[in-house]
Amino acid sequence: MKTLTILEVGNLAGVVVIIVGVIILVALVLSLIVTVVTKVIYEWKGDRKFTKKQFIQTMLISLLVCGLISGYICGGL
Template sequence: MKSLTILEVGNLAGVVVMIIGLIILGALLISLVVAFITKVIYEWKGDRKFSKKQFIQTMVICILICGLISGYICGGL
């Protein structure tokens, strides 16, 4: 007997979308916190400015790292 995955059971598409949405929102929240902490550390001396472009790049890099980690956890090895 084959084991069924969550997508083969049917009518669970809402659950799958909700789980993916929570993962995305969690990654956005974590990346926002990390980017803000990075900004505070970068501007600690007062003579440097953390631009909006650097903030967005920091968030994107953190989101990509969160995606890799969640893919490793959810996808297994």
């Protein structure tokens, strides 16, 4: 008898959507925290300004890194 995975048991598309949504939400929160910490460190002395463009770029880079890490974990490599 073959063992069944959780996706083969039935209509569990909702569970998969919830899991993916949670992963995306956690990645967004983590990248926001990393970006805010980066902004605080960058503006620590007071003579430099962290622009909106830098904020968005830092957020995107952090999201990409979170995506790579979660892909590595979920991919099982």
